Ligand code: SF4
Protein backbone atom coordinates (compact mmCIF):
# COMPACT_ATOMS: atom_id res chain seq x y z
CA UNK A 28 0.00 0.00 0.00
CA UNK A 29 1.49 3.37 -0.89
CA UNK A 30 1.57 6.38 1.33
CA UNK A 31 -1.27 8.08 -0.43
CA UNK A 32 -3.68 5.21 0.04
CA UNK A 33 -2.70 4.83 3.66
CA UNK A 34 -3.52 8.44 4.38
CA UNK A 35 -6.84 8.09 2.65
CA UNK A 36 -7.65 5.09 4.78
CA UNK A 37 -6.68 7.13 7.84
CA UNK A 38 -9.03 9.90 6.83
CA UNK A 39 -11.87 7.46 6.34
CA UNK A 40 -11.21 5.81 9.69
CA UNK A 41 -10.98 9.17 11.40
CA UNK A 42 -14.29 10.30 9.96
CA UNK A 43 -15.94 6.99 10.83
CA UNK A 44 -14.75 7.18 14.43
CA UNK A 45 -15.87 10.76 14.60
CA UNK A 46 -19.31 9.85 13.29
CA UNK A 47 -19.77 7.04 15.80
CA UNK A 48 -18.68 9.37 18.57
CA UNK A 49 -21.07 12.03 17.38
CA UNK A 50 -23.84 9.45 17.44
CA UNK A 51 -23.00 8.39 20.97
CA UNK A 52 -22.93 11.95 22.19
CA UNK A 53 -26.14 12.77 20.36
CA UNK A 54 -27.96 9.77 21.79
CA UNK A 55 -27.33 11.11 25.22
CA UNK A 56 -27.83 14.74 24.33
CA UNK A 57 -31.55 14.55 25.04
CA UNK A 58 -30.72 13.49 28.58
CA UNK A 59 -30.48 16.27 31.08
CA UNK A 60 -27.43 16.78 33.26
CA UNK A 61 -29.70 16.90 36.24
CA UNK A 62 -31.41 13.61 37.02
CA UNK A 63 -34.39 13.86 39.33
CA UNK A 64 -36.04 10.89 40.99
CA UNK A 65 -38.82 10.36 43.43
CA UNK A 66 -38.04 7.20 45.35
CA UNK A 67 -40.77 5.47 47.32
CA UNK A 68 -39.45 3.59 50.36
CA UNK A 69 -41.63 0.79 51.62
CA UNK A 70 -41.24 -2.41 53.58
CA UNK A 71 -38.89 -3.86 52.24
CA UNK A 72 -37.68 -2.14 49.13
CA UNK A 73 -37.61 0.97 47.00
CA UNK A 74 -39.59 1.92 43.92
CA UNK A 75 -38.07 2.34 41.35
CA UNK A 76 -35.61 -0.38 42.33
CA UNK A 77 -32.92 0.75 39.90
CA UNK A 78 -31.86 4.32 39.30
CA UNK A 79 -29.81 4.79 36.14
CA UNK A 80 -27.77 7.94 35.65
CA UNK A 81 -24.70 8.94 33.66
CA UNK A 82 -21.36 9.72 35.13
CA UNK A 83 -21.12 13.41 35.82
CA UNK A 84 -24.85 13.92 36.25
CA UNK A 85 -26.22 15.85 39.15
CA UNK A 86 -28.55 13.43 40.90
CA UNK A 87 -31.46 14.70 42.98
CA UNK A 88 -33.46 12.08 44.84
CA UNK A 89 -36.58 12.76 46.86
CA UNK A 90 -37.36 9.88 49.18
CA UNK A 91 -40.90 9.34 50.41
CA UNK A 92 -41.62 6.77 53.09
CA UNK A 93 -44.84 4.97 52.39
CA UNK A 94 -45.50 2.78 55.40
CA UNK A 95 -42.93 3.28 58.17
CA UNK A 96 -39.89 5.29 59.13
CA UNK A 97 -37.15 4.42 56.65
CA UNK A 98 -33.71 5.71 55.77
CA UNK A 99 -31.57 6.09 52.69
CA UNK A 100 -27.93 5.32 52.10
CA UNK A 101 -25.81 4.81 48.98
CA UNK A 102 -22.73 2.61 49.26
CA UNK A 103 -19.42 4.35 48.52
CA UNK A 104 -21.07 7.69 47.71
CA UNK A 105 -21.87 7.76 51.42
CA UNK A 106 -24.99 9.80 50.76
CA UNK A 107 -27.20 9.21 53.76
CA UNK A 108 -30.48 10.38 55.23
CA UNK A 109 -31.86 8.62 58.30
CA UNK A 110 -35.37 8.80 59.77
CA UNK A 111 -37.58 9.65 56.85
CA UNK A 112 -41.11 9.62 58.23
CA UNK A 113 -44.21 9.04 56.11
CA UNK A 114 -45.61 12.38 55.01
CA UNK A 115 -42.34 14.30 55.17
CA UNK A 116 -40.18 13.45 52.17
CA UNK A 117 -36.48 14.22 52.23
CA UNK A 118 -34.30 15.23 49.31
CA UNK A 119 -30.65 14.36 48.77
CA UNK A 120 -28.42 15.45 45.92
CA UNK A 121 -24.94 14.67 44.77
CA UNK A 122 -22.75 14.50 41.68
CA UNK A 123 -22.46 10.99 40.26
CA UNK A 124 -18.73 11.21 39.75
CA UNK A 125 -17.88 7.51 39.91
CA UNK A 126 -19.00 4.85 37.48
CA UNK A 127 -20.42 1.52 38.57
CA UNK A 128 -23.34 0.02 40.42
CA UNK A 129 -23.85 1.19 43.98
CA UNK A 130 -26.24 -0.49 46.34
CA UNK A 131 -28.82 1.63 48.08
CA UNK A 132 -29.85 0.57 51.59
CA UNK A 133 -32.46 1.53 54.12
CA UNK A 134 -30.52 3.04 57.01
CA UNK A 135 -33.20 3.08 59.70
CA UNK A 136 -34.44 -0.20 61.20
CA UNK A 137 -37.95 -0.66 59.87
CA UNK A 138 -38.83 -4.32 60.48
CA UNK A 139 -37.73 -7.89 59.93
CA UNK A 140 -36.27 -7.63 56.43
CA UNK A 141 -34.79 -4.19 57.01
CA UNK A 142 -31.15 -5.32 56.62
CA UNK A 143 -31.97 -6.47 53.11
CA UNK A 144 -34.07 -3.49 52.00
CA UNK A 145 -32.08 -2.48 48.94
CA UNK A 146 -32.10 -0.83 45.55
CA UNK A 147 -29.41 -0.06 43.00
CA UNK A 148 -27.91 3.12 41.63
CA UNK A 149 -26.26 2.54 38.31
CA UNK A 150 -23.86 5.22 37.13
CA UNK A 151 -23.22 4.54 33.47
CA UNK A 152 -20.18 5.67 31.55
CA UNK A 153 -20.45 9.24 30.41
CA UNK A 154 -21.25 8.73 26.74
CA UNK A 155 -21.26 12.46 26.08
CA UNK A 156 -17.67 12.57 27.17
CA UNK A 157 -16.59 9.35 25.50
CA UNK A 158 -18.45 10.35 22.33
CA UNK A 159 -16.91 13.79 22.25
CA UNK A 160 -13.50 12.25 22.81
CA UNK A 161 -13.95 10.11 19.71
CA UNK A 162 -15.36 12.99 17.62
CA UNK A 163 -12.53 15.31 18.48
CA UNK A 164 -9.69 12.85 18.19
CA UNK A 165 -11.14 11.13 15.10
CA UNK A 166 -11.59 14.36 13.21
CA UNK A 167 -8.17 15.66 14.21
CA UNK A 168 -6.55 12.52 12.86
CA UNK A 169 -8.44 12.94 9.56
CA UNK A 170 -7.44 16.56 9.39
CA UNK A 171 -3.76 15.86 9.89
CA UNK A 172 -3.88 13.02 7.39
CA UNK A 173 -5.64 15.31 4.93
CA UNK A 174 -3.10 18.13 5.13
CA UNK A 175 -0.27 15.63 4.95
CA UNK A 176 -1.75 14.28 1.73
CA UNK A 177 -2.15 17.77 0.32
CA UNK A 178 1.48 18.55 1.01
CA UNK A 179 2.55 15.57 -1.03
CA UNK A 180 0.66 16.55 -4.14
CA UNK B 181 1.73 -44.83 50.45
CA UNK B 182 3.86 -42.15 48.86
CA UNK B 183 2.92 -38.59 49.62
CA UNK B 184 0.47 -37.26 47.04
CA UNK B 185 1.26 -33.66 48.01
CA UNK B 186 3.41 -31.61 50.36
CA UNK B 187 2.40 -31.85 54.01
CA UNK B 188 3.92 -31.03 57.35
CA UNK B 189 2.95 -32.68 60.63
CA UNK B 190 2.00 -29.95 63.09
CA UNK B 191 2.17 -32.37 66.01
CA UNK B 192 5.95 -32.23 65.91
CA UNK B 193 5.24 -29.26 68.13
CA UNK B 194 5.20 -30.80 71.62
CA UNK B 195 2.83 -28.27 73.15
CA UNK B 196 0.24 -28.63 70.40
CA UNK B 197 0.47 -32.40 70.74
CA UNK B 198 -0.15 -32.19 74.49
CA UNK B 199 -3.17 -30.00 73.87
CA UNK B 200 -4.59 -32.30 71.18
CA UNK B 201 -4.12 -35.38 73.36
CA UNK B 202 -5.85 -33.80 76.33
CA UNK B 203 -9.23 -35.28 77.15
CA UNK B 204 -10.51 -32.02 78.60
CA UNK B 205 -10.09 -29.77 75.60
CA UNK B 206 -13.17 -30.83 73.66
CA UNK B 207 -15.68 -30.79 76.55
CA UNK B 208 -14.50 -27.33 77.61
CA UNK B 209 -14.63 -25.94 74.07
CA UNK B 210 -18.06 -27.46 73.49
CA UNK B 211 -19.43 -26.10 76.71
CA UNK B 212 -18.12 -22.63 75.86
CA UNK B 213 -19.88 -22.84 72.51
CA UNK B 214 -23.05 -24.26 74.03
CA UNK B 215 -23.69 -21.23 76.21
CA UNK B 216 -24.23 -18.64 73.43
CA UNK B 217 -26.52 -21.02 71.54
CA UNK B 218 -28.72 -21.49 74.57
CA UNK B 219 -28.74 -17.71 74.79
CA UNK B 220 -29.74 -17.58 71.10
CA UNK B 221 -32.72 -19.80 71.90
CA UNK B 222 -33.70 -17.71 74.93
CA UNK B 223 -33.34 -14.27 73.30
CA UNK B 224 -35.01 -15.56 70.16
CA UNK B 225 -38.07 -16.62 72.08
CA UNK B 226 -38.51 -13.85 74.61
CA UNK B 227 -36.56 -10.97 73.01
CA UNK B 228 -37.67 -8.24 70.63
CA UNK B 229 -39.10 -9.47 67.32
CA UNK B 230 -37.01 -7.11 65.16
CA UNK B 231 -34.08 -9.22 63.98
CA UNK B 232 -31.53 -6.43 63.72
CA UNK B 233 -32.01 -5.61 67.39
CA UNK B 234 -32.08 -9.16 68.73
CA UNK B 235 -29.04 -11.13 69.88
CA UNK B 236 -30.29 -14.37 68.37
CA UNK B 237 -30.40 -13.15 64.76
CA UNK B 238 -27.34 -10.93 64.97
CA UNK B 239 -25.19 -13.53 66.74
CA UNK B 240 -26.23 -16.43 64.51
CA UNK B 241 -26.28 -14.75 61.11
CA UNK B 242 -23.86 -11.85 61.37
CA UNK B 243 -21.29 -13.37 63.70
CA UNK B 244 -21.40 -17.18 63.82
CA UNK B 245 -22.18 -18.03 60.19
CA UNK B 246 -19.91 -15.26 58.96
CA UNK B 247 -17.04 -16.47 61.12
CA UNK B 248 -17.65 -19.98 59.86
CA UNK B 249 -17.59 -18.98 56.20
CA UNK B 250 -14.81 -16.39 56.37
CA UNK B 251 -12.34 -18.02 58.74
CA UNK B 252 -13.11 -21.38 60.30
CA UNK B 253 -14.00 -23.40 57.21
CA UNK B 254 -11.52 -21.96 54.69
CA UNK B 255 -8.58 -22.10 57.09
CA UNK B 256 -9.42 -24.80 59.61
CA UNK B 257 -11.91 -27.07 57.85
CA UNK B 258 -14.26 -28.86 60.18
CA UNK B 259 -12.79 -27.22 63.28
CA UNK B 260 -16.29 -26.05 64.18
CA UNK B 261 -17.39 -29.67 64.44
CA UNK B 262 -14.71 -30.16 67.07
CA UNK B 263 -16.53 -27.83 69.44
CA UNK B 264 -20.02 -28.03 68.00
CA UNK B 265 -22.65 -27.56 70.73
CA UNK B 266 -25.48 -29.00 68.61
CA UNK B 267 -24.33 -32.53 69.36
CA UNK B 268 -23.25 -31.94 72.94
CA UNK B 269 -26.28 -33.33 74.83
CA UNK B 270 -26.67 -36.19 72.37
CA UNK B 271 -23.06 -37.28 72.45
CA UNK B 272 -22.95 -36.99 76.22
CA UNK B 273 -25.98 -39.26 76.62
CA UNK B 274 -24.73 -41.68 73.99
CA UNK B 275 -21.32 -42.05 75.58
CA UNK B 276 -21.84 -41.79 79.31
CA UNK B 277 -24.90 -44.01 79.49
CA UNK B 278 -23.19 -46.82 77.66
CA UNK B 279 -19.60 -47.05 78.72
CA UNK B 280 -16.63 -44.84 79.29
CA UNK B 281 -14.65 -45.56 76.14
CA UNK B 282 -14.73 -47.78 73.12
CA UNK B 283 -17.42 -47.27 70.56
CA UNK B 284 -20.22 -44.77 71.08
CA UNK B 285 -23.68 -46.22 70.86
CA UNK B 286 -26.85 -46.49 72.87
CA UNK B 287 -29.66 -48.18 70.96
CA UNK B 288 -27.34 -49.02 68.05
CA UNK B 289 -30.02 -49.16 65.36
CA UNK B 290 -28.72 -49.55 61.83
CA UNK B 291 -28.78 -46.47 59.64
CA UNK B 292 -30.86 -47.50 56.59
CA UNK B 293 -28.62 -48.46 53.69
CA UNK B 294 -30.56 -46.33 51.23
CA UNK B 295 -29.82 -43.25 53.34
CA UNK B 296 -26.10 -43.87 53.63
CA UNK B 297 -25.31 -40.88 51.44
CA UNK B 298 -25.78 -37.12 51.70
CA UNK B 299 -29.10 -36.89 49.86
CA UNK B 300 -31.24 -36.54 52.96
CA UNK B 301 -28.78 -33.96 54.28
CA UNK B 302 -29.02 -32.08 50.97
CA UNK B 303 -32.82 -31.97 51.22
CA UNK B 304 -32.71 -30.76 54.81
CA UNK B 305 -30.26 -28.05 53.76
CA UNK B 306 -32.55 -26.98 50.91
CA UNK B 307 -35.49 -26.97 53.31
CA UNK B 308 -33.67 -24.55 55.62
CA UNK B 309 -32.29 -22.65 52.62
CA UNK B 310 -35.75 -22.00 51.21
CA UNK B 311 -36.87 -20.29 54.39
CA UNK B 312 -33.63 -18.36 54.72
CA UNK B 313 -35.45 -15.06 54.33
CA UNK B 314 -37.46 -15.84 57.45
CA UNK B 315 -34.65 -17.61 59.26
CA UNK B 316 -32.12 -14.79 59.04
CA UNK B 317 -34.59 -12.05 59.93
CA UNK B 318 -36.87 -13.54 62.60
CA UNK B 319 -35.36 -14.19 66.05
CA UNK B 320 -38.12 -16.62 66.93
CA UNK B 321 -37.50 -18.74 63.85
CA UNK B 322 -33.75 -18.75 64.50
CA UNK B 323 -34.42 -19.95 68.04
CA UNK B 324 -36.73 -22.72 66.80
CA UNK B 325 -34.12 -23.83 64.27
CA UNK B 326 -31.44 -24.07 66.96
CA UNK B 327 -33.76 -26.02 69.26
CA UNK B 328 -34.81 -28.29 66.39
CA UNK B 329 -31.19 -29.06 65.53
CA UNK B 330 -30.23 -29.84 69.13
CA UNK B 331 -33.32 -31.99 69.67
CA UNK B 332 -32.92 -33.77 66.33
CA UNK B 333 -29.29 -34.46 67.11
CA UNK B 334 -30.06 -35.79 70.58
CA UNK B 335 -32.72 -38.19 69.32
CA UNK B 336 -30.45 -39.40 66.51
CA UNK B 337 -27.57 -39.92 68.95
CA UNK B 338 -29.79 -42.04 71.19
CA UNK B 339 -31.10 -44.22 68.37
CA UNK B 340 -28.09 -44.59 66.12
CA UNK B 341 -24.41 -45.21 66.78
CA UNK B 342 -21.64 -42.62 66.57
CA UNK B 343 -22.25 -39.34 64.74
CA UNK B 344 -24.90 -40.58 62.33
CA UNK B 345 -26.54 -37.17 62.72
CA UNK B 346 -23.44 -35.35 61.49
CA UNK B 347 -22.82 -37.72 58.61
CA UNK B 348 -26.34 -37.94 57.26
CA UNK B 349 -28.52 -35.12 58.58
CA UNK B 350 -26.84 -31.94 59.84
CA UNK B 351 -27.52 -28.98 57.50
CA UNK B 352 -24.56 -26.77 58.49
CA UNK B 353 -22.47 -29.92 58.21
CA UNK B 354 -23.31 -30.11 54.49
CA UNK B 355 -21.52 -26.80 54.00
CA UNK B 356 -18.74 -27.23 56.54
CA UNK B 357 -17.87 -30.75 55.39
CA UNK B 358 -17.65 -30.10 51.67
CA UNK B 359 -15.57 -26.96 51.94
CA UNK B 360 -13.27 -28.43 54.57
CA UNK B 361 -11.84 -30.34 51.60
CA UNK B 362 -10.33 -27.02 50.57
CA UNK B 363 -8.81 -26.15 53.93
CA UNK B 364 -5.07 -26.40 54.53
CA UNK B 365 -5.20 -28.78 57.49
CA UNK B 366 -5.97 -32.47 57.61
CA UNK B 367 -5.90 -35.52 59.85
CA UNK B 368 -4.18 -38.45 58.12
CA UNK B 369 -2.08 -41.46 59.00
CA UNK B 370 1.64 -40.81 59.03
CA UNK B 371 2.61 -44.06 57.35
CA UNK B 372 0.03 -46.38 55.89
CA UNK B 373 2.45 -49.32 56.06
CA UNK B 374 2.27 -49.20 59.85
CA UNK B 375 -1.51 -49.61 59.61
CA UNK B 376 -1.09 -52.51 57.21
CA UNK B 377 1.23 -54.46 59.51
CA UNK B 378 -0.64 -57.65 60.55
CA UNK B 379 -1.54 -57.93 64.22
CA UNK B 380 0.57 -61.09 64.48
CA UNK B 381 3.64 -59.05 63.54
CA UNK B 382 3.03 -56.40 66.15
CA UNK B 383 0.49 -54.38 64.18
CA UNK B 384 -2.46 -52.61 65.75
CA UNK B 385 -5.99 -53.90 66.28
CA UNK B 386 -7.57 -51.02 64.33
CA UNK B 387 -8.26 -49.17 67.55
CA UNK B 388 -8.73 -45.95 65.55
CA UNK B 389 -11.99 -47.40 64.28
CA UNK B 390 -13.12 -49.62 67.12
CA UNK B 391 -11.96 -47.57 70.08
CA UNK B 392 -9.89 -48.54 73.10
CA UNK B 393 -9.51 -47.68 76.76
CA UNK B 394 -7.87 -44.43 75.60
CA UNK B 395 -10.71 -43.10 73.53
CA UNK B 396 -13.65 -43.69 71.23
CA UNK B 397 -13.57 -45.33 67.86
CA UNK B 398 -13.90 -42.74 65.12
CA UNK B 399 -17.26 -41.09 65.80
CA UNK B 400 -17.50 -40.12 62.13
CA UNK B 401 -17.36 -43.69 60.79
CA UNK B 402 -13.99 -42.90 59.24
CA UNK B 403 -11.17 -45.39 59.09
CA UNK B 404 -8.02 -43.26 59.20
CA UNK B 405 -5.97 -45.96 57.48
CA UNK B 406 -7.93 -45.35 54.26
CA UNK B 407 -8.86 -41.71 54.69
CA UNK B 408 -8.08 -39.50 51.68
CA UNK B 409 -10.48 -36.60 52.23
CA UNK B 410 -11.41 -34.12 54.94
CA UNK B 411 -15.09 -34.13 54.06
CA UNK B 412 -16.15 -36.67 56.70
CA UNK B 413 -13.45 -36.18 59.31
CA UNK B 414 -14.77 -34.10 62.21
CA UNK B 415 -11.30 -33.30 63.58
CA UNK B 416 -12.49 -34.78 66.86
CA UNK B 417 -8.94 -35.96 67.76
CA UNK B 418 -10.11 -39.38 69.03
CA UNK B 419 -7.83 -41.29 66.68
CA UNK B 420 -4.82 -39.38 68.04
CA UNK B 421 -5.73 -40.84 71.39
CA UNK B 422 -6.61 -44.38 70.33
CA UNK B 423 -3.94 -45.26 67.77
CA UNK B 424 -1.46 -47.44 69.70
CA UNK B 425 1.27 -46.82 67.15
CA UNK B 426 1.10 -43.04 67.34
CA UNK B 427 0.51 -43.09 63.61
CA UNK B 428 -1.86 -40.13 63.23
CA UNK B 429 -0.69 -36.73 62.03
CA UNK B 430 -2.30 -33.32 61.97
CA UNK B 431 -0.91 -31.99 58.71
CA UNK B 432 -0.62 -28.55 57.21
CA UNK B 433 -0.92 -28.78 53.43
CA UNK B 434 -1.50 -26.51 50.43
CA UNK B 435 -5.07 -25.21 50.04
CA UNK B 436 -7.29 -27.65 48.19
CA UNK B 437 -4.53 -30.23 47.93
CA UNK B 438 -6.80 -33.26 48.21
CA UNK B 439 -9.04 -31.99 45.39
CA UNK B 440 -6.11 -32.18 43.03
CA UNK B 441 -4.94 -35.59 44.17
CA UNK B 442 -6.11 -38.57 42.21
CA UNK B 443 -6.80 -40.71 45.23
CA UNK B 444 -9.93 -38.71 46.11
CA UNK B 445 -13.00 -40.83 45.47
CA UNK B 446 -15.70 -39.13 43.38
CA UNK B 447 -19.30 -39.86 44.32
CA UNK B 448 -22.50 -38.68 42.61
CA UNK B 449 -24.18 -37.52 45.81
CA UNK B 450 -21.13 -35.45 46.70
CA UNK B 451 -21.12 -34.00 43.19
CA UNK B 452 -24.69 -32.81 43.71
CA UNK B 453 -23.65 -31.46 47.07
CA UNK B 454 -21.00 -29.32 45.37
CA UNK B 455 -23.48 -28.06 42.76
CA UNK B 456 -26.17 -27.21 45.28
CA UNK B 457 -23.74 -25.45 47.58
CA UNK B 458 -22.53 -23.47 44.57
CA UNK B 459 -26.07 -22.42 43.72
CA UNK B 460 -27.03 -21.20 47.18
CA UNK B 461 -24.70 -18.19 47.58
CA UNK B 462 -25.96 -17.03 44.17
CA UNK B 463 -29.56 -17.44 45.28
CA UNK B 464 -28.97 -15.68 48.61
CA UNK B 465 -27.14 -12.86 46.88
CA UNK B 466 -29.96 -12.38 44.38
CA UNK B 467 -32.75 -12.64 46.93
CA UNK B 468 -31.24 -10.76 49.86
CA UNK B 469 -28.83 -8.34 48.17
CA UNK B 470 -30.72 -7.85 44.92
CA UNK B 471 -32.88 -4.80 44.22
CA UNK B 472 -36.12 -6.77 43.89
CA UNK B 473 -38.43 -6.16 46.83
CA UNK B 474 -41.08 -8.55 45.49
CA UNK B 475 -38.85 -11.59 45.74
CA UNK B 476 -37.94 -10.76 49.34
CA UNK B 477 -41.55 -10.45 50.38
CA UNK B 478 -42.63 -13.51 48.41
CA UNK B 479 -39.94 -15.45 50.21
CA UNK B 480 -41.13 -14.26 53.59
CA UNK B 481 -43.52 -16.91 54.86
CA UNK B 482 -44.58 -14.77 57.78
CA UNK B 483 -45.32 -11.63 55.84
CA UNK B 484 -48.89 -11.39 54.66
CA UNK B 485 -49.98 -8.27 52.84
CA UNK B 486 -52.65 -7.77 50.24
CA UNK B 487 -50.12 -8.51 47.53
CA UNK B 488 -48.32 -11.45 49.12
CA UNK B 489 -50.04 -14.67 50.04
CA UNK B 490 -49.60 -18.42 49.87
CA UNK B 491 -49.55 -18.51 46.06
CA UNK B 492 -46.66 -16.07 45.85
CA UNK B 493 -44.79 -17.91 48.54
CA UNK B 494 -45.33 -21.19 46.78
CA UNK B 495 -44.03 -19.67 43.56
CA UNK B 496 -40.94 -18.50 45.42
CA UNK B 497 -40.28 -22.02 46.73
CA UNK B 498 -40.60 -23.49 43.24
CA UNK B 499 -38.28 -20.79 41.90
CA UNK B 500 -35.55 -21.56 44.45
CA UNK B 501 -35.86 -25.32 43.92
CA UNK B 502 -35.71 -24.78 40.16
CA UNK B 503 -32.48 -22.83 40.39
CA UNK B 504 -30.82 -25.05 42.94
CA UNK B 505 -31.86 -28.49 41.69
CA UNK B 506 -32.65 -27.61 38.09
CA UNK B 507 -30.88 -24.71 36.46
CA UNK B 508 -27.39 -24.90 37.96
CA UNK B 509 -27.09 -28.71 37.79
CA UNK B 510 -28.78 -28.55 34.36
CA UNK B 511 -26.18 -26.11 33.07
CA UNK B 512 -23.48 -28.34 34.48
CA UNK B 513 -25.01 -31.30 32.66
CA UNK B 514 -25.01 -29.28 29.43
CA UNK B 515 -21.38 -28.36 30.02
CA UNK B 516 -20.56 -32.03 30.62
CA UNK B 517 -22.23 -32.96 27.34
CA UNK B 518 -20.41 -30.18 25.51
CA UNK B 519 -17.20 -31.28 27.11
CA UNK B 520 -17.63 -34.84 25.90
CA UNK B 521 -18.34 -33.56 22.40
CA UNK B 522 -15.36 -31.20 22.32
CA UNK B 523 -12.93 -33.72 23.74
CA UNK B 524 -13.37 -35.71 20.54
CA UNK B 525 -13.51 -39.07 22.26
CA UNK B 526 -16.44 -41.12 23.50
CA UNK B 527 -14.41 -43.04 26.05
CA UNK B 528 -15.36 -40.82 28.95
CA UNK B 529 -19.10 -40.77 29.67
CA UNK B 530 -21.08 -37.61 30.30
CA UNK B 531 -21.97 -38.98 33.71
CA UNK B 532 -18.34 -39.43 34.67
CA UNK B 533 -17.57 -35.87 33.56
CA UNK B 534 -20.60 -34.58 35.47
CA UNK B 535 -19.52 -36.25 38.72
CA UNK B 536 -15.77 -35.69 38.45
CA UNK B 537 -15.90 -32.10 37.36
CA UNK B 538 -18.44 -31.06 40.01
CA UNK B 539 -15.68 -31.22 42.62
CA UNK B 540 -13.91 -28.45 40.74
CA UNK B 541 -16.66 -26.03 41.79
CA UNK B 542 -15.62 -26.35 45.42
CA UNK B 543 -13.17 -23.39 45.38
CA UNK B 544 -15.59 -21.13 43.47
CA UNK B 545 -18.48 -22.12 45.73
CA UNK B 546 -16.41 -21.42 48.81
CA UNK B 547 -15.31 -18.03 47.45
CA UNK B 548 -18.92 -17.05 46.71
CA UNK B 549 -19.91 -18.00 50.27
CA UNK B 550 -16.95 -16.01 51.54
CA UNK B 551 -17.96 -13.05 49.38
CA UNK B 552 -21.60 -13.13 50.42
CA UNK B 553 -20.67 -13.24 54.09
CA UNK B 554 -17.99 -10.59 53.69
CA UNK B 555 -20.48 -8.14 52.25
CA UNK B 556 -22.98 -8.98 54.98
CA UNK B 557 -20.39 -8.38 57.70
CA UNK B 558 -19.17 -5.09 56.20
CA UNK B 559 -22.68 -3.70 55.94
CA UNK B 560 -24.21 -5.00 59.18
CA UNK B 561 -21.29 -5.36 61.64
CA UNK B 562 -22.45 -2.46 63.79
CA UNK B 563 -25.45 -4.47 65.00
CA UNK B 564 -23.05 -6.75 66.90
CA UNK B 565 -21.99 -4.24 69.60
CA UNK B 566 -25.62 -3.10 69.80
CA UNK B 567 -27.04 -6.52 70.65
CA UNK B 568 -24.14 -7.37 72.95
CA UNK B 569 -25.14 -4.35 74.95
CA UNK B 570 -28.86 -5.03 74.71
CA UNK B 571 -29.40 -8.70 73.75
CA UNK B 572 -33.18 -8.78 74.21
CA UNK B 573 -33.83 -5.40 72.65
CA UNK B 574 -35.33 -4.45 76.00
CA UNK B 575 -33.57 -1.11 76.38
CA UNK B 576 -30.60 -2.33 78.39
CA UNK B 577 -27.24 -0.68 77.94
CA UNK B 578 -24.70 -3.12 79.39
CA UNK B 579 -21.70 -1.98 77.36
CA UNK B 580 -22.84 1.52 76.50
CA UNK B 581 -23.11 0.62 72.79
CA UNK B 582 -26.88 0.20 72.56
CA UNK B 583 -27.37 3.41 70.64
CA UNK B 584 -24.51 2.95 68.23
CA UNK B 585 -25.70 4.13 64.81
CA UNK B 586 -25.65 1.86 61.80
CA UNK B 587 -22.18 2.24 60.28
CA UNK B 588 -21.69 0.29 57.05
CA UNK B 589 -18.18 -0.03 55.62
CA UNK B 590 -19.05 -0.17 51.96
CA UNK B 591 -15.86 1.02 50.31
CA UNK B 592 -13.98 -2.31 50.11
CA UNK B 593 -16.98 -4.37 48.99
CA UNK B 594 -16.86 -4.06 45.18
CA UNK B 595 -13.13 -4.66 44.85
CA UNK B 596 -13.23 -7.51 47.37
CA UNK B 597 -16.16 -9.17 45.62
CA UNK B 598 -14.38 -9.03 42.28
CA UNK B 599 -11.27 -10.47 43.92
CA UNK B 600 -13.26 -13.32 45.53
CA UNK B 601 -15.07 -14.17 42.31
CA UNK B 602 -11.92 -13.98 40.24
CA UNK B 603 -9.84 -16.13 42.57
CA UNK B 604 -12.74 -18.56 42.83
CA UNK B 605 -12.80 -18.94 39.05
CA UNK B 606 -9.05 -19.39 38.74
CA UNK B 607 -8.77 -21.86 41.62
CA UNK B 608 -11.75 -23.81 40.29
CA UNK B 609 -10.37 -24.00 36.79
CA UNK B 610 -7.07 -25.22 38.18
CA UNK B 611 -8.76 -28.03 40.10
CA UNK B 612 -10.94 -28.77 37.08
CA UNK B 613 -8.03 -28.89 34.68
CA UNK B 614 -6.23 -31.28 37.03
CA UNK B 615 -9.21 -33.58 37.23
CA UNK B 616 -9.61 -33.64 33.44
CA UNK B 617 -5.89 -34.31 32.91
CA UNK B 618 -6.36 -37.30 35.19
CA UNK B 619 -9.09 -38.86 33.08
CA UNK B 620 -8.01 -37.97 29.54
CA UNK B 621 -4.97 -39.63 28.04
CA UNK B 622 -3.69 -36.50 26.33
CA UNK B 623 -3.43 -32.89 27.34
CA UNK B 624 -5.09 -31.44 24.25
CA UNK B 625 -8.26 -33.40 24.91
CA UNK B 626 -8.30 -32.24 28.51
CA UNK B 627 -7.96 -28.61 27.47
CA UNK B 628 -10.77 -28.93 24.94
CA UNK B 629 -12.95 -30.69 27.50
CA UNK B 630 -12.30 -27.85 29.92
CA UNK B 631 -13.79 -25.16 27.66
CA UNK B 632 -17.53 -25.68 28.36
CA UNK B 633 -16.89 -25.92 32.11
CA UNK B 634 -14.75 -22.79 31.98
CA UNK B 635 -17.57 -20.91 30.25
CA UNK B 636 -20.07 -22.00 32.91
CA UNK B 637 -17.68 -21.18 35.76
CA UNK B 638 -17.03 -17.72 34.36
CA UNK B 639 -20.71 -17.08 33.72
CA UNK B 640 -21.63 -17.94 37.30
CA UNK B 641 -18.96 -15.60 38.65
CA UNK B 642 -20.11 -12.79 36.36
CA UNK B 643 -23.75 -13.14 37.40
CA UNK B 644 -22.56 -13.05 41.00
CA UNK B 645 -20.51 -9.85 40.71
CA UNK B 646 -23.38 -8.09 38.93
CA UNK B 647 -25.00 -7.73 42.34
CA UNK B 648 -22.02 -5.89 43.80
CA UNK B 649 -20.38 -3.71 41.13
S1 SF4 C 1 -21.87 -31.92 61.42
FE1 SF4 C 1 -23.28 -30.45 62.28
S2 SF4 C 1 -23.97 -31.26 64.23
FE2 SF4 C 1 -22.16 -32.43 63.59
S3 SF4 C 1 -20.51 -31.41 64.61
FE3 SF4 C 1 -20.62 -30.51 62.57
S4 SF4 C 1 -21.98 -28.73 62.76
FE4 SF4 C 1 -22.21 -29.97 64.61
Ligand code: SF4
Nearest residue numbers: 375384387388423427
Ligand atom coordinates in the same frame (compact mmCIF):
# COMPACT_ATOMS: atom_id res chain seq x y z
S1 SF4 D 1 -4.92 -47.78 64.93
FE1 SF4 D 1 -3.27 -46.52 64.12
S2 SF4 D 1 -1.93 -47.93 63.09
FE2 SF4 D 1 -3.86 -48.98 63.41
S3 SF4 D 1 -5.03 -48.65 61.54
FE3 SF4 D 1 -5.59 -47.05 62.94
S4 SF4 D 1 -4.20 -45.39 62.46
FE4 SF4 D 1 -3.33 -47.23 61.55
Ligand code: SF4
Nearest residue numbers: 398413414416417419
Ligand atom coordinates in the same frame (compact mmCIF):
# COMPACT_ATOMS: atom_id res chain seq x y z
S1 SF4 E 1 -11.39 -40.08 64.97
FE1 SF4 E 1 -9.82 -39.18 63.70
S2 SF4 E 1 -10.51 -39.62 61.64
FE2 SF4 E 1 -12.26 -39.89 62.95
S3 SF4 E 1 -13.26 -37.90 62.89
FE3 SF4 E 1 -11.93 -37.94 64.69
S4 SF4 E 1 -10.06 -36.98 63.95
FE4 SF4 E 1 -11.21 -37.59 62.14
Ligand SMILES: [Cu+2]
Nearest residue numbers: 097133137144
Ligand atom coordinates in the same frame (compact mmCIF):
# COMPACT_ATOMS: atom_id res chain seq x y z
CU1 LIG F 1 -36.67 0.50 55.74
